[in-house]
Amino acid sequence: MKTRYTFGGDEHVYVEMDDEMSLDAFFKSLSMSNAVRDAKIEGVTEICPANASFQVRFDPDVISPDDIMAKVKELEHKAESAEKRLTTRIVEIPVFYQDPWTHETLMRFRERHQDPNGTDLDYAAKINGFASADEFIEAHHSQPWFVSMVGFVAGLPFLYQLVDRDKQLQVPKYLSPRTDTPKQTVGYGGCFSCIYSVRGAGGYQMFGITPMPIYDPEQKVAHLKDFMVFFKPGDIVKWKPIDRAEYDAILAAVEDGTYVPRIAKVEFDLDEFNADMRGTNAKMLEALNDA
Amino acid sequence: MTLKIKNPGLATSIQDLGRIGYFHLGIPLGGAMDRYALRAANMLVGNDEGAACLEAVFMGPEIEFTQTATVAVTGAQLPIKVDGEYQEPWTSFVVKAGQTLSFDFLESGARIYIAVSGGITTPEALGSRSTYPIGSLGGVEGRAILAGDELPTGGSEGPGAGRTVSEPLRRKPGTPASLRVLPGLYWHRLTDAAGAGFFEDEWKVAPEADRMGYRFKGGRPLKFVEREQPFGAGADPSNIVDGCYSYGSIQVPGGTEPIVLHRDAVSGGGYFTLGAVISADMDLIGQLQPHTSVKFEKVDMAQALGARKERKVMLAKIREELG
Numbered sequence: 001m002k003t004r005y006t007f008g009g010d011e012h013v014y015v016e017m018d019d020e021m022s023l024d025a026f027f028k029s030l031s032m033s034n035a036v037r038d039a040k041i042e043g044v045t046e047i048c049p050a051n052a053s054f055q056v057r058f059d060p061d062v063i064s065p066d067d068i069m070a071k072v073k074e075l076e077h078k079a080e081s082a083e084k085r086l087t088t089r090i091v092e093i094p095v096f097y098q099d100p101w102t103h104e105t106l107m108r109f110r111e112r113h114q115d116p117n118g119t120d121l122d123y124a125a126k127i128n129g130f131a132s133a134d135e136f137i138e139a140h141h142s143q144p145w146f147v148s149m150v151g152f153v154a155g156l157p158f159l160y161q162l163v164d165r166d167k168q169l170q171v172p173k174y175l176s177p178r179t180d181t182p183k184q185t186v187g188y189g190g191c192f193s194c195i196y197s198v199r200g201a202g203g204y205q206m207f208g209i210t211p212m213p214i215y216d217p218e219q220k221v222a223h224l225k226d227f228m229v230f231f232k233p234g235d236i237v238k239w240k241p242i243d244r245a246e247y248d249a250i251l252a253a254v255e256d257g258t259y260v261p262r263i264a265k266v267e268f269d270l271d272e273f274n275a276d277m278r279g280t281n282a283k284m285l286e287a288l289n290d291a
Numbered sequence: 292m293t294l295k296i297k298n299p300g301l302a303t304s305i306q307d308l309g310r311i312g313y314f315h316l317g318i319p320l321g322g323a324m325d326r327y328a329l330r331a332a333n334m335l336v337g338n339d340e341g342a343a344c345l346e347a348v349f350m351g352p353e354i355e356f357t358q359t360a361t362v363a364v365t366g367a368q369l370p371i372k373v374d375g376e377y378q379e380p381w382t383s384f385v386v387k388a389g390q391t392l393s394f395d396f397l398e399s400g401a402r403i404y405i406a407v408s409g410g411i412t413t414p415e416a417l418g419s420r421s422t423y424p425i426g427s428l429g430g431v432e433g434r435a436i437l438a439g440d441e442l443p444t445g446g447s448e449g450p451g452a453g454r455t456v457s458e459p460l461r462r463k464p465g466t467p468a469s470l471r472v473l474p475g476l477y478w479h480r481l482t483d484a485a486g487a488g489f490f491e492d493e494w495k496v497a498p499e500a501d502r503m504g505y506r507f508k509g510g511r512p513l514k515f516v517e518r519e520q521p522f523g524a525g526a527d528p529s530n531i532v533d534g535c536y537s538y539g540s541i542q543v544p545g546g547t548e549p550i551v552l553h554r555d556a557v558s559g560g561g562y563f564t565l566g567a568v569i570s571a572d573m574d575l576i577g578q579l580q581p582h583t584s585v586k587f588e589k590v591d592m593a594q595a596l597g598a599r600k601e602r603k604v605m606l607a608k609i610r611e612e613l614g
Contacts (some may be wrong), residue, residue, distance in 0.1 A: 008537025009473045009567030010595040014476055020525025021532045048315040048535045050559055051523070055535035057314065060570075060599065065592055149533060151317035151558035154426035158533060165522065172526055173561075190561065191523040192533065197317070200425055217416065217427045229316045 001025060003076060005069060012059050013072050016053040017123045021160065021191055025052035026040035026148045027270050030086075030233060032079035041071055049233050051158060051192070056283040072149040084270035090144065090236040090288045092262040093186075095196070096247040097121070097137050097208035101182045106206050120205040124171045124188065139169060140207065141239035141282055145193060145229050147233065155215035155229035159237055162281055176201035184210045186239070197229075211242075211250040212261060224258045236266065238288055292358035292446035294407065296436050297391065300352040302501075305411055305442070306404075308341040309554060310419035317558045318602040320423035320431065323400055324502060324554055324577030327462050328366035329467040332406035334613050335363035337450040342410030344356035350404050351394025352436070356386045361408040361449025363542045365456070367400025367578060382455040400463060409445020413534070423458050423555060459473055462602075464575040465583035466584075467493065470512045470551070470568050472583060473595050476540060477531060477563035485513040489549070489565065489587060490492050497548065506548050507585060510600040513546040513565075525561055534559040540564040540572050550585075551576060571598035 043062030094255035162189035185219030197215035253259035310323025323329035422430025492510030
């Protein structure tokens with residue numbers, strides 16, 4: 001990993017921990033952006049962690065670009081020596097794979113896809129060496145995921161799977177982006193999964209849909225009453241496959257205000273994880289099952 | 292006091308100076324695309340400079356006033372009428388109770404800012420009244436205004452007619468428009484020849500130009516330094532591991548058509564960016580029509596800060612003129 005510092009115009013410092021994705025790069029970016037936040041530097045207006053980089057927005061009328069750059073650089077050693085440990089939560093997200101709504105949408109945009117004659121899941125299964133879509137789905141939901149970035153549009157989480165690099169699923173984006181994606185579609189692009197928080201354009205492959213809202217500007221949904229955005233970087237997610245009946249039941253529960261997402265508090269230690277991925281994941285899933 | 296919308300125009304939305312502090316959750320800055328014009332309009336009618344105004348693009352709305360108010364329209368050249376009588380741009384005028392504000396066809400520029408004394412007082416969402424339609428946030432139910440909407444205002448009569456911003460302080464893009472760019476971010480992905488070509492070529496604003504971003508066509512395609520794509524970045528040489536997008540940053544998907552990301556842009560994504568349009572010139576983009584010729588001009592940080600200062604000095608002069 002080689003940290004790269006640059007300016008984004010006259011109002012942003014941009015720091016790339018690494019040009020490739022890894023949990024190490026994500027952790028360093030998260031702890032360094034936290035260090036910048038904790039430093040409470042005057043003139044800093046936004047701190048945005050991303051997958052393997054982060055951005056600091058500043059007001060050059062308050063702090064000069066050279067000064068803010070120097071201050072951010074000084075914090076790198078702090079991030080390096082920081083414990084790679086996170087107190088966070090694991091959340092179960094119900095997913096209706098191969099649902100009728102994303103299916104209808106993916107058929108509508110078939111000419112923009114690498115495989116106009118199949119479905120997004122069939123294609124993803126094939127290029128990742130799985131015999132069937134079901135096997136791919138199994139690989140998608142069996143191990144948990146890390147929210148490595150929230151953004152693109154309001155409240156959309158990017159998720160990175162907690163498995164060895166050689167087990168990572170990789171799927172290219174659509175050849176040309178769609179103009180439509182159903183709200184709460186579970187998507188996939190590169191090595192990232194995502195949940196489309198709102199309906200709109202998108203280039204990620206579509207695998208299914210969750211009945212659980214993750215963004216509600218009106219804050220009417222029970223689990224979004226405190227804040228309209230559900231996810232934050234560092235959250236851990238476990239997909240739970242559900243069928244149509246469960247999908248409808250959860251949707252009804254969300255509607256009448258009785259749906260409560262299953263969430264457990266967990267400690268995530270990167271070194272522990274790197275030493276024993278399956279074991280660390282099993283422990284977190286156990287905590288989730290007990291919740 | 293309410294503003295009765297009889298005709299909304301093309302895509303007229305409520306905007307103020309924007310929403311700070313939620314970019315890390317994917318909620319964009321929002322706010323006026325030409326913030327200079329918005330500030331000036333507010334000053335003319337005696338509002339706080341960040342009061343909410345209407346931003347109308349290419350076409351003006353038609354609005355009936357239920358109470359007398361001071362009004363000013365800045366930004367694009369779009370002839371202003373009150374009950375059919377022409378009014379001066381960048382100058383305050385009075386609209387009486389029962390009168391209707393309307394507009395002729397666009398003459399130059401792209402966006403007007405309509406400030407009304409007391410400001411528009413729709414509810415704030417996350418500290419701003421700016422409309423962010425993708426996230427259904429701010430404005431009127433998170434959308435552009437529609438015929439039949441009644442917009443609440445602060446209701447004050449304001450300072451009255453005749454306050455004006457002098458001609459040299461009415462900031463607008465030149466011909467061809469020049470946008471100053473500070474190279475940075477993923478600039479190193481471009482070959483030297485491609486980097487030079489970007490600044491040499493003349494570009495034209497593409498039809499895909501809105502509050503999210505302005506696309507440009509007509510220059511030579513950009514070539515990338517060859518490399519094996521890093522893990523997680525995606526196969527195209529213009530792809531990176533998804534990161535944040537700076538305000539004003541210029542992405543070039545596939546190396547073909549640069550897009551300058553503006554107030555409602557996505558907060559991040561997987562395309563490389565070659566640098567950013569300097570903060571002082573972002574207002575000017577808001578006044579570019581499709582097919583306008585544009586040159587990107589390479590500057591360094593000192594020049595960017597100098598331009599930023601100049602813009603501030605111009606705003607200070609308006610404040611001084613208006614007392």
